Structures are given as structure tokens and as C-alpha cells.
Amino acid sequence: VKANETASATLAGATSAVMGKAVAVLAGLNPDSYADMAAVAASQTAMAAVINSEAARTALVSSSDARKALKASSLAVEMSLVSSDGQYWNSAGTKTMRGLILYTKAGNTDNAFTITKVDSTTLASNNNARNAATSGSTGYKDWLEAFPNSSWVLSSITFYAYYRTTKIKYIPC
Template identity: 40%
Template structure:
């Protein structure tokens, strides 16, 4: 005799997977109605249809249904319900408060596929992996709002790797507020966090920049955070400190991008790290860069690694290659 969960599973299979178009529309309608959505998220048979597709056997229908559910307001509840068949727990904190259990779940591709899409699960998992109490953080956003949590994660290679490998978590993490990033970087560099209001205060302090450059973890935090990079790009003090340090420049180079191709161009905010040897300079015909002050200085004598930035110590807002297809410019995105 089939149990309740099995009957629910079969019924939801028929409703959601019998026909691709109709199944997706039914799921969309279900999720648009709050009461039905909440009930579905608490139904083990239903969420198993969507979250339990074996890894490697996904199809267009299963991928669409799962992405819809995990992008909905009941995503965390659905994952919580689904995990209840694998472990006994009464709260997220009980499930994710043990480091060994977190690592075991990460090693299970089926479980981690669902858990890594939950903001609550991600926040609590990385907190635990970083040696913190996950009960202090509701989700990934709460982690990114805490300089204590941010600093702990940067100190933990496994926690940082988990965040970096998750696009949603990394977007939240790297865009943490200027105040949080400032205090995080200060703590990592051995400075007094209370002496710096935000990342802008860090970037404008030669003392702080010297301390950051001499500390690999703090330097990694700066180059990894879009918030920190924005502050650095706006500070002549920070740019000068970076230009004077091979250690700092090497850290940027490790995360470099390359613009290549005949007459290729790019607008934005960049630190130019290296220009190919045969990249000719001519603002009317060949390659050039526009710096933040509007100047377009000749790079003819500064095409060696780091040479252009060491000479001008400014952000480039536009870059263009010359007309040869084999030319390139290596840069760091600010």
C-alpha cells in the first residue's frame, strides 16, 4: 500500500511532468498563489518531484521546474522540507551547525544542488565552515552584513571557496557594504576596525594601504570585493600604494583579464597591467587608453609588465588595441 508521501509524489508527477508546457504553467500558477506555494513547500512528495531528480538525469522539464521553485519566495522552505528525509533535525541550525555534516552534504551532489541554491543554507553553511555559530546568521545576506563573519570566511579557505563557487552567494558577498568591507579589511590587516568608517577611509589612508599590501589575506579581500575595488579606484592614495608594490600588482595580475583582437575596445574602470609589445599607439588610428583625468598618454615606452600603471597610477576608463589581430591588453577590472 502506498504511503501519503508516495501518493503525493505520484500526483505531483502527473501534474507537473506529464506535459512540459502544461506542467511548467501549473508550477508557475502554484507559485503565484501564496497559500498554495506554502503548502507545496511543506509537501515532501511534491518537493521531491522538483528537487530529487538524480544528478546527471535532468531534462528540460526538471531543470525549469527546479529553477522556478528555487527562485521563488518558498525556496528555503522547500529545501528544508526535502532535507527532512535525509536527516532528523528541528531547525536549520541543528542541520547545518556541524562542520562534518556540512562537508558530507557538500560532497553529495544531489543534496548540495538544492542546499547551495538556498540563501539560508548557504549562509549557515559558510558560517559553520568558518568556525562561527551559524545560529547568529539568518542567511547569506546576514553573513555579508557582518564584518566578523566576512573576516572569518576570508581566513577560511574552505568557506571562501564555497562562497566563490556559488554565483548568488558571491554576488552578495563581494558587494557587501562599504562599512562592512572597511572593517573587514582593517581587521584582516591587523588594524583597529573602529578607526575606519568604511572602505573609502581605508583606501585614503597610506597607513592602512601599507598594512593591507603586507597581509596576503587582507589583500585578497580587497581584490575579491567589488565594493573594495570601487573605493580603491577612486583613491589616488590607494592607486599610488598599489603601483609602488610588486606584491600588490601580482595580486591584481592573478585576477587579470585580457582584451585581444584587432581594434578591440572596452569601456569601464581598469588598471592596465601589461600591453603587448607590438601594440602601436596612435589616438587617430591605432591603440590607446583614456585615463580617469581624460588624458591619453603615449604607451610606447611603457609596454612592459606593470610599466604603464607604474608611470601614470590612474584608472583607465577606455582601452583600444591597434589594428593587428595578435595584440592585447591585460587589465584588472575595478
């Protein structure tokens, strides 16, 4: 599917039911076990299989229905990244993790949270391309929509942050 442009485009536009079954197949799971994308996104077993399949990961971030189901997943948890104010402002912090980043939050309106690396991939050097917070806001930034190709974390993220309220919301896999 990934190598075939037509098949890839068809899958990206598939309904939630079709996408859920397709992702299950791509992840090596029984598609009859998953009614739709919501079922895949709510299953720890399915998400553990998906993160181990590049084709399944690519399919998920390529589909707006799949991204919507992932953002509504009951498996999503919030995690603080900084244990004390100023901890990683002058030097990078690293968080060992494995999962899908859905949202990011600086927790302060000065926008002091930037993810610079996902696993071994350095994100663009332009601050607007890698900033993990919405300028002037303490709310969550939709990371999955802004950076779908940098949302799957297989081992760690590297970041600069300042406040204890710096958080991510993600699905651990």
C-alpha cells in the first residue's frame, strides 16, 4: 500500500471501519477483532502492534478519520516533562518514551517548549516548525495535526522547556 500511490490515497480517504481493519492487517492483527478506528485506538494490544509496523503508522497519520479516532482514544495520558522550573531551558532534556504524541503544552504564554528531536531525527531548525506550544497560549497544541510525521516516538524525544507545567498528551505503546 505504501509503495502504491493509488492504494495509499484510497486508504487515507477510507471510512473509519475500513481504516480500522486495514490498519489491523498492516500491523499483523486479525481485522475481525476491530470494528473501526475507534476500536484500534482504544486497544493497547492494537497500538503496541501498530507502533511496530511502519506501514500501519504511516497509514494512521495519513488519514484524518484515523487521527480523529487516535485523539479520542481512552488510552491517551498526560505526562509532565519538567520536574522544576528552568530545568531544561539552557540545555536539552530527554524523555525516554514510546508512543504517539497527540498534544503538547508549554503551560505558560511565553511559549517555552520546543521539541528538537524525535528519536534520532532532528526536527526543522525553524522555531515555528518545531515549537511544541501555540504562541501566547497555555492550551494544548494539536501536535498530531501539526507534525504527523514526527508524532510516533520509538525511543525518546529531546526538548527545551522551562516550566513544570510543560506536558504532552500521548498514547503509550
